Amino acid sequence: MSKNPLFDEMNERSLEVFRRVVEGYLETGAPVGSRTLTRSMSEKVSAATIRNVMQDLEFLGLLGSPHISAGRVPTQSGLRLFVDGLLEVSSPNNDDRSKIEETLGTNESDVGTLLDRVGSALSGVTHGASLVLTPKHEAPIRHVEFVSLGPDRALVVLVFGDGHVENRIFTPPPGQTPSSMREAANFLNSIVEGHTLSELGRVIQREIASRRQEIDTLARDLVESGAAVWTNEGEPTERLIVRGRGNLLSSDESGEDLERIRALFDDLERKRDIAEFLELTEGGEGVRIFIGSENKLFSLSGSSLVVSPYMNADRKIIGAVGVIGPTRLNYGRVVPIVDYTAQLIGRMLSDRS
Template sequence: MIELNERSEYIFSYIVENYLRMGMPIGSKQVLADLALDVSSATIRNVMASLESQGLIIAPHTSAGRIPTSRGLKFYIDGLMEIGDIDQQDKAHIDQICAQAGETTNDMLNRAGQTLSGLSRHLGLVLAPKLDKAVRQIQFVKIAPAQALVVIVSTDGLIENRLIELDKDVSESELQRLSNFINELCAGRTIGDISRTLADAMKKNRIHLDRITTDLVTKGLAVATTNQANEPHLIIKGQSKLLEDVQAIEDVERARDLFTLIEDQQRMMQLVQSTSDGDGVKVYLGAENDIFNHAGWSMMIAPYKNADNNIIGALGVIGPTRLNYGRIIPILDYTSRVLTKLIG
């Protein structure tokens, strides 16, 4: 277990913050000058030697200065870094982009991934849940003349909304009657099962629906089926931004490995699923956690939940270890809470 006294903590935090800001090693003389501490340079050197012996900082190549190790950076992020509230401009942008009326859950998740990539300026990813699950309830709600909203609530609490256009105006009482009819007949089945059950029943004259009701059922279930994903899948946005993170020749191999990992959807899904089993934002730093084949990359992951407070997916950001964690972590946390609210 790492334990630092107040002075060591202060000096270590400055070394990390200098690295995240500048990307350069820093020596004891510079630390002393920048922090204006009432101690000798030898004292600073002793503190830095202790930090190095604990595996928190390292001298890159032949440099006299020090930078944080992956272990040190993780220790700083988890225990020392002060995470503030999300920037109000970022908050407003997320609210505006994610809450688009009439969109499917999958549309919303795609927009969330794009928003994460845009705000962080790195790769954004979203693990989208399997949506073709057993249905708890289907509700048809009148929005305007000849227009209705289909609300589908799955047994695990996921809510899917979609607008449909009708050939003729239908009253609210007719829509409620249809909702009751479908729920009595089909509750607990998947959308695919419901469609097949109704089609088979109408074909064999076991139930009789008028033309308007048939139109409602057909369009409502067709829209729902079209917009549901049969399997969990990974949404990735901003792959081109990874190229912007390749700043030196030695980064090329790491970037190539990361692209290979991203292209392997199954492996990426397993990776994200394995890291999204808790609350809040988790930070994984490169090879230290076997996330990537090489050090140099980091991944931040936050889960989102359904109405029953069960984790159904995750969203994250991948970039170099020198990320603006203080800004990106609040963005991830807020976006996950927005998705949880909208989906639930």
């Protein structure tokens, strides 16, 4: 149990009332009333006694009453206290594990496609929206090539030292010619060897500044626009895969809830702060839970996020996987599923490397 000092303010009866209110709310999404609790308490107590306990818990900031004469619901502080100190977590059941494992049991060579399938399975199993931050390919680059696909479309081919090849379509600056594309590719191939994608942006800017006279304006513009694609700045090669948005909608949502969900959808559509999503996992292994406004990425929507990093064979964090949903998530079920999925992805990527 957590060492939160609020537990010192609670006796066995108030602790049981608090736990049953939270569990009832997480199960139904509805306020829990005193009469309901009289039927489930371990000792026989009156509804009036339970109401008094609820008032004390409300004074501590752990419960709230959405309407006059209604039952109680946990506050954000109450949910945090429950998750940190009372949440019972078990292993994922066999059915949930097999649904996740099936997505990785194929011969699909593209990691992004595999992780897309994992995200779809994760959203299906948890009934929330899944978020998967895919790893950057960090092997050194061996060769770069530009291919014109039309006046406003071009392909950049990246060949890595480990044999991995990536093709990315982007919109080149206007006026590009076959000769400017060759010049841009030649310039890049003279500097890329031994550098990873993460390093390449800084190297390009430094080399362009020092060798400005060696490369004409068209080729320089192409190099810089290509670099934006490699670092995924607004292009369709986003590293954050979002699946299962529809799971966040239900027929009984209130108007206020729907507005929060729309705000969440807007955040997910823009896929902002991808780097910050990975920062949420700082602190090493293990699942982290962000409830409501604690979740700095999606705080306006009042949602909860359960997220875990996954690691490569060198125990380096290279990505993250998570589930986002309403604050009344079934934390006891979602937490072990997210943890299991992160470990499974890490093992899969380690085996491939």
